[in-house]
Amino acid sequence: MRTLIIETATAACSVALIETGIDAGAVVASRHEVVGRGHAERLVPMIAELPDGGRAGRILVDCGPGSFTGVRVGIAAARGLAFGWQAEAYGFSSLPLIAAAGFAAKPDLDSLAVVLEGGHGEVFMQLFHASLTPVGAFSSLKPAAALAALDGRHAIGNGVRWLTALAPEIDATETLPNAADAILLPATLTALPPRPIYGRAPDAKPLAA
DSSP, X not given: OEEEEEEOSSSEEEEEEEXXXXXXXXXXXXXXXXXXXOHHHHHHHHHXXXXXXXXXXXXXXXXXXXXXXXXXXXHHHHHHHHHHHTOEEEEEOHHHHHHHXXXXXXXXXXXXXXXXXXXXXXXXXXXXXXXSOBSSOOEEEOHHHHHHHHTTOEXXXXXXXXXXXXXXXXXXXXXXXXXXXXXXXXXXXXXXXXSOXXXXXXXXXXXXX
């Protein structure tokens, strides 16, 4: 089956076509750009640049946590294309995606911490075993608290700069998620409903009755 991957949860905008078979999978084509806030303008043209205009029987979209706007742009595109193509649409989380890439780059690691930029001076953080089994739920933490929870592990993600500002000596890799790395995810991590994972409570609260 051919699967279109949409990844817009951070400053990066990336798409990939993955062909999966009985024995293994392969990345047919991919695009990856750092666009900042330009996901809405670049996403559909990037998909159109893929073979067959990116058309696939299955669509996987990054549901977050990450950029509020970026996540919603990606999910809206996934739902719209799924409707138009009569395709299946599912979601995955940005956290295990980056963890999978981290373990692929450093296969000697037993565990690592994914650290993504959050909001209001906080970071999203989750620890993973090499099997991609999470060590507890992810949290939105102040950098000092995230640094303490790191406990010597390798840190990876676009939020590590908040930690290295406090402790430059830590083992860290600053990186953005890439749609093509979804080929590293097991099926159990690519079956979420295509709706946002925000990671923080909303800033606006309803007035008391």
